[in-house]
Amino acid sequence: MSFGIRFPRLRVVIVGLALAAQLYLFIRIRRAILSSHRSDRFKSRCIRLVGAGIVVFFVVNASLLFLQVPWVDPPFAAQFGLFYPVAIWNFGSLFSALLLSLLRLAGGLTRLIVRASRAGSAQTAAAVNVGRRRFLQAGVGSVAAAPLLLSGYGAAYAGKAYDVERLSLPFGRCLRVVQLTDIHAGIYMTPEEMRRYALQVIALEPDLFVLTGDFISNSMAFLPACAEEMSRVRAPFGTFATLGNHEHLWGRPKEIRAVFEQHRIVLLNNSHMVIQSAQGPFAVAGIDDLQWGQPDLEATLRGLAPNIPTLLLSHRPEIFPDAAALGIPLTLSGHYHGGQIKLRLPGGDLSMAHLRTPYPEGLYRIHGSHLYVSRGIGTTFTPVRLNARPEVTLFQLT
Numbered sequence: 001m002s003f004g005i006r007f008p009r010l011r012v013v014i015v016g017l018a019l020a021a022q023l024y025l026f027i028r029i030r031r032a033i034l035s036s037h038r039s040d041r042f043k044s045r046c047i048r049l050v051g052a053g054i055v056v057f058f059v060v061n062a063s064l065l066f067l068q069v070p071w072v073d074p075p076f077a078a079q080f081g082l083f084y085p086v087a088i089w090n091f092g093s094l095f096s097a098l099l100l101s102l103l104r105l106a107g108g109l110t111r112l113i114v115r116a117s118r119a120g121s122a123q124t125a126a127a128v129n130v131g132r133r134r135f136l137q138a139g140v141g142s143v144a145a146a147p148l149l150l151s152g153y154g155a156a157y158a159g160k161a162y163d164v165e166r167l168s169l170p171f172g173r174c175l176r177v178v179q180l181t182d183i184h185a186g187i188y189m190t191p192e193e194m195r196r197y198a199l200q201v202i203a204l205e206p207d208l209f210v211l212t213g214d215f216i217s218n219s220m221a222f223l224p225a226c227a228e229e230m231s232r233v234r235a236p237f238g239t240f241a242t243l244g245n246h247e248h249l250w251g252r253p254k255e256i257r258a259v260f261e262q263h264r265i266v267l268l269n270n271s272h273m274v275i276q277s278a279q280g281p282f283a284v285a286g287i288d289d290l291q292w293g294q295p296d297l298e299a300t301l302r303g304l305a306p307n308i309p310t311l312l313l314s315h316r317p318e319i320f321p322d323a324a325a326l327g328i329p330l331t332l333s334g335h336y337h338g339g340q341i342k343l344r345l346p347g348g349d350l351s352m353a354h355l356r357t358p359y360p361e362g363l364y365r366i367h368g369s370h371l372y373v374s375r376g377i378g379t380t381f382t383p384v385r386l387n388a389r390p391e392v393t394l395f396q397l398t
Contacts, residue, residue: 014381015062018090021097022054025144028100064187065381068250070221074187084188084383088151091382095147154341154384157278160193162377162390164200165194167363169370171329172309172398173282175237178206179393181315181334182376184246185226186217188383194229197392199375201233204394208275209235211265212334213244213289213315217380220251223259231263237275239265242286244315244335246380248293268313270299285328297322317359317373324369330397331371336360338375338388351388361388 001053006379033046063069064083074083086267178201183189201209211230233239247256253269261266268286275282283304288295302311310328312319317333324331338361339351364371375389 009276015065016348018061018094019058021094022058022090024097024101025093026051026054040108048310057086057089059162061086062087065218067220068219069187070219071187072221072225073191077213079187079190084155087188087382088155088383091384092148092151094177096144096152098122099147101146106258110287145224150233150386151382151384154386155382157380158389159188159383160390162392164204165374165391165393166396167372167393168396168398169330169372170368171311173277173278173279173397175207175282175397176205177208177311177395177397178204178233178235179210179212179332179334179372179374179395180230181212181332181374182215182244182337182378182380183211183221183226183230183238184217184376184378184380186219186378189217189222189378191225194195195232197366198229198232200392204392206233206235206394208237208284209233209239209314209330210284210311211239211241212313212332212374213242213336214246214376214380215241215244215256216246216251216380217378218246218250219257223251223256226394227259227263227265231265237277240284240286240313241265241267242313242315243267243269243289245289245292245294248289249381268300270294270296272300272310274304281308283308283310285310286315287319290314290316290318295319297326301326301328317364317371318357320359320364320369320371321366323371324366329369330395331369332374333359333371334374334376336373336375337379337385338391340379340381340385340388342387344387349387 029050030047033043033050036043060082064086069134071078180197180201183194185194215226230239241260243253243256247253257267266273268284269288270286272283272285275284285300287297287300287303301310306327312323312331313335314331316335319329320331336353337355339349339353342349342351342354348354351360359371359373361373361375364373372393372395374393375388375391377392379385
C-alpha cells in the first residue's frame, strides 16, 4: 500500500523548483543592474558577485538537503551566519520568483488591455507609462523582499515558539500521556533545543512518554544526542517510540534500537507491551513506517486480549481506519508537521500536507476511536514554519 509521494522524489522536485527560481531571480537582478547608470566595470563586478552568491547559497542548501552532515552541535556562528541565511534565501526565493513572475504577467496583460482600449494621444500614453513604471519600480523591491522576510520570521520565531496542546479523551484508563514527534535532530534541531523540549515534557509530569518517529534529520550521527535528551524524561510507565520514514531513509533500525536501549527508551516496531496500572492493564503498540518500513498491524497486536485498552503509535496517520475497525481507542501520529508551511484561507487551511492526506493535523474520530496527528517539533526541507507552530501534546486519558 502506498501512502503518498516518495520522499527523495519530492526533494528532487523542490530542488528543481529552487534552481529555476534562482535562475529567474539572477536574470531579473542582472537586468536591473544593467539598466542602472553606473559604469560598465561596476555593473560587470556586481553581476559576477550576485551570480557567485546565488550559486554558493544554492549549492550549500542542496548539500544540506541531500548529504549527511554530521555536525552534531554547530556553534551559534555557523547556524545564524551560514545555515539559516542559506535556508531562508532558498525558501524565500521560490516565492519571490513566483510573485515577480505574476507581477510581470499582470503588467503585460494590463499594458495589452490599455493599448487596446486607449484612443488618446501618444503624449498622454507616454505620461501614463512613466507614472506606471515608477509605481512598479517602487513596489517590485517590496514584492521581492516580502517572502524573504516571512521566511526569516518563520525560521527565527515561528519555528522556535511552541504550543502545549492539551486534550482529554476516553481510553479506559486514567493516564497522563505526553507525545513528541518529528524531532528531526540535525543542524536545525540541536541538543540545546531538544533539551528545552525535554524539560517541558518533564514539567507536564506524564505517566507515559511516547515518541512517534523521525528522530533524525539526515544522519545517524544525531541520534545519540536525541536519545540522551529524550531520556531525561522519567515517566513512571516508561518512554516508548516507533520508527518514522527518516529512520529508514537515513538510519539503521538495528542501531537505533541499540541506542534507544542504552537510554531506556523502548522501541516498538510491529510489537506491543502490556503495562500494569492500578486500574488494570493497558497496552502500548507501535507499527513500522507505513511507506518505507514493513508495517504489520496484525503482528503488532498479536496476542492482545480484545478488552485491553491499546494506545497505537504510528508515525503516519493513514493506519487510522484499520485501527478503528479493530476497536483501538487511540492512535497517535505525526509525519506531516501540520503542513509546516500553511496558508489559512476562508475555505480552510492549505498546505502540501492538506493536499496529500485526509489527516494533516489535529483530532479525528471514527465511531469510538480517536486519532491525533501532532504538528511535531522539528522541520524538514527548510527550518521555516508558517502557521504551523511546533507542539508538545498532553493527553489526559480517562
